Amino acid sequence: MLIWQIIAAGFVPMLALAVPAINDALDSNSFSCGTTPSEEFKEISKSLAKEEAIARRLGRRAVHEVQINVYMHIVASSEDVHDGNLSDQDVTNQFQVLKTDFEPTGIIFNLKSIDRTFNATWASNTDLRRMWYHVRNGSYSDLNLWFIPTLDHYGYCTIPVAGDTLPYAIYQDGCTIRSDTVPGGRANNYNLGKTVTHEVGHWMGLLHTFQGGCEGTGDYIDDTPAQASPSQGCPEGRDSCPNQPGLDPIHNYMDYSYEYVFEELLYLVLVWSKRLT
Numbered sequence: 001m002l003i004w005q006i007i008a009a010g011f012v013p014m015l016a017l018a019v020p021a022i023n024d025a026l027d028s029n030s031f032s033c034g035t036t037p038s039e040e041f042k043e044i045s046k047s048l049a050k051e052e053a054i055a056r057r058l059g060r061r062a063v064h065e066v067q068i069n070v071y072m073h074i075v076a077s078s079e080d081v082h083d084g085n086l087s088d089q090d091v092t093n094q095f096q097v098l099k100t101d102f103e104p105t106g107i108i109f110n111l112k113s114i115d116r117t118f119n120a121t122w123a124s125n126t127d128l129r130r131m132w133y134h135v136r137n138g139s140y141s142d143l144n145l146w147f148i149p150t151l152d153h154y155g156y157c158t159i160p161v162a163g164d165t166l167p168y169a170i171y172q173d174g175c176t177i178r179s180d181t182v183p184g185g186r187a188n189n190y191n192l193g194k195t196v197t198h199e200v201g202h203w204m205g206l207l208h209t210f211q212g213g214c215e216g217t218g219d220y221i222d223d224t225p226a227q228a229s230p231s232q233g234c235p236e237g238r239d240s241c242p243n244q245p246g247l248d249p250i251h252n253y254m255d256y257s258y259e260y261v262f263e264e265l266l267y268l269v270l271v272w273s274k275r276l277t
Contacts, residue, residue: 069112070095071137074179075148077120084123084149084179088114091147093183097193098200107204113137125150133171143203144174145196151178154187154195157203175199201254209254214241 072091076084091114099109115135122131125148136144157175180186181195 065106065108067108067110069138069142070098070109071112071142071144072114073135073144073146074114074116075122075131075135075146076116076118076179077123077149078118079116084147085116085118086147086179086182090182090184094147094193094196097183098196101194101197102200109143112142123148123150125152128176129172132174136171136174140170140173143200145200146174146176147179147182148176149179151176154178154181154190155199157199159202159205175203198254206254209252214243 072095074084074086074091076086079085081087092111095109095111102109115137117131117135119131121127128146128148131146132144135146138144155175155177158169158173175196177196177199178187181190181193183191183193185191187195
């Protein structure tokens with residue numbers, strides 16, 4: 001797959017989405033992601049894609065190892081597993097899925113800590129900005145994952161945009177994930193831990209494979225086939241854009257297929273001047 005080399009100076013993340021306000025019940029057989037890219041980020045992606053194309057023609061494509069520390073936060077209304085609490089084994093299994101999925105890209109995650117907060121308000125998907133502010137650990141280079149039992153989507157993350165927004169953005173930076181999507185969880189067809197892989201892909205700067213539909217610019221990765229809409233289930237041979245080359249990339253982690261279908265993650269090289277320093 002394409003290596004997307006992010007080399008733009010001053011390329012830093014900020015909060016790019018608000019807490020989703022959707023209250024519809026989730027269909028256990030249908031994935032839902034709440035990460036929405038800003039127009040500014042789309043323009044940056046377009047520019048970086050052009051730089052990548054030039055680098056590729058010059059033979060400068062290489063995977064460089066990147067080390068990222070991870071802080072995992074379990075937020076539940078009580079210590080009971082039915083109230084959203086997760087065991088250390090649950091969390092360790094989830095981390096291992098994330099680590100294994102990204103290793104081929106040269107991105108190495110290091111688990112720094114696991115903590116738990118028992119707060120019924122936060123666990124009910126309320127006042128999350130206060131939760132992020134009080135619970136987040138590490139620097140701007142570190143990945144924070146919050147797991148809560150009640151969420152309007154399976155997960156969402158902040159995504160990168162340009163601008164010197166560090167003071168405002170740091171405490172909100174990271175991913176919030178529904179806790180029943182961890183390996184062995186109760187989210188039917190989405191309980192292999194791949195929701196975290198999908199959402200962290202957004203945190204890294206990846207868009208959905210169906211971004212822009214058949215006629216749009218897509219995910220700005222030049223070897224991702226055009227896709228009209230999210231996949232559901234395991235639709236082998238789906239071709240939602242018959243006038244465009246290639247079948248739908250249903251095996252790509254950035255689609256919405258059932259988790260057992262996922263096999264491919266875009267290879268990345270991340271050189272973020274502020275996040276990774």
